[in-house]
Amino acid sequence: MSPTHRVATIQLHPIPLSPAKNFAKASAFIRSAVAQGAELCVLPEYHLTNWLPADPAFRDACSDWAVWLAKYQALAKELAVCIVPGTIVERHVSGEGTGEGMGADVMYNVCYFIGRQGEIVGKYVKKNLWGAIERDHLESSTHAPHEVFDTPIGKVGLLICWDLAFPEAFRELIAAGAKTIIIPTFWTLFDCSLEGLKLNPKAEALFLDSMLTARTFENTCAIIFANAGGPPQKGYAGLSQVVIPYVGPIARLGSSAEGMAVIDLDLGILEDAEENYKVRADLARQDWHYDYRHTKREKGRL
Known part of the structure; x- marks a missing residue:
């Protein structure tokens, strides 16, 4: 296996509750990335629907999750490319048609x-x-272990997104053998408190840039980070990037506009850092x- 792989991080502005239009945009970016030699394409969190959980149409759209997953599987097979389709929110309803409500x-x-x-190589439910x-709308994977x-590409x-704030998540993956961590995200500048925004209107950008670089150094790993972009007045942070030890970002997009970075990721650098x-x-x-592993729960040590 070559230590160098061509990867694409894709920064989309998800049109609210328009999965068909968003899929079409994502597909166009993926096709362009493959034309540039990309072996892997990564999309942002909530890229099919945006994040509008209080809207009844959001839950309805999330009922069709299997349709969109199948479309990405077909696209990956057609183009012979690996795809991490950001995140897809899955709605699961039990008891339908059983007479029990x-x-x-x-x-x-x-x-x-x-x-x-x-083929589905891996699956992760946001923890x-x-x-x-x-938390008022989604279920966490709680104590399920982080899998590698x-x-x-190894x-x-x-x-996913807020997992970035927890070094324990990285340590568990690294301990299990991960070399590259992929993080789809929907992170805005307005995720900061009002007090924090008064101190620094770009505090969340500082958070992202600092943590992404720190995580690569402290884990001798690479990170492929794909965030949503969009109108700056709505707080979109963007800053999608590919990050490695020693260098930090080897590709980094702007703060808001849609775009894509296709970059050669040299995994040999990780071995030198290690x-x-x-x-x-x-x-x-x-x-x-x-x-950092969940085996301690099994041993009764929590």
């Missing part, structure tokens, strides 16, 4: 890694939900003094 009606924010033949804004997947871990910092080596030691 509607039963549970829950939604999950899900990230998939789709292989070049259209760290952003306050009541998400073997992909054409061992990959999937995280040889220097030995983070993964320490995590692999049997006597290592930190434990």
Whole structure:
């Protein structure tokens, strides 16, 4: 396997509650990226619907999740490219047609890694939900372990948006062998408090740039980060980027406009960084003094 892979991070402005139009835009970007040699294309969180959970039409749109997943699988197979279609919110209703009422009606924010033949290589349900804004509408994967997947670009871990704030998520993936972390995101400048915005109107941009670079150094990993873009007056943060140790962002988009970066990701740099910092080596030691894995719950140590 070559240590260098051509990857694309795609920054979309999701048209509210318009999955067909958003899919068409995403498909056009993916086709352009493949024409530039991309092996992997990554889209933002909520890219099919935007985030409008209080609108009844949002829940209805999320009922069609399997339709859009199948379309991305077909596109990946047609173009022979790997696709991480941002996140797709899945609505699951149990008890329908049983005579027992509607039963549970829950939604999950899900990230998939789709292989070049259209196969599902990996799946991750968002664990760290952003306050009541998400917790009132979505179900978390809670104590399910973070999984690592073997992909054409090596061992990959999937995280979503606010997961970025938790170093434990990264440590668990790195301990399981991940070399590249993919993070679809819908992160705006207005996620900051009013007090924080008074101190620094671009505090969230500082948060993103600082954390993304820090995570690559402290885990000797690469990060492919795809955020939503859009009108700056609505607070869209953008800043989609591909980040590695030593360098930081090797590609970084602007703060709001739609766009795409297609870049060569040299995974050999990760091995040099690991040889220097030995983070993964320490995590692999049997006597290592930190434990970030959920096995401690099984041992009754929580």
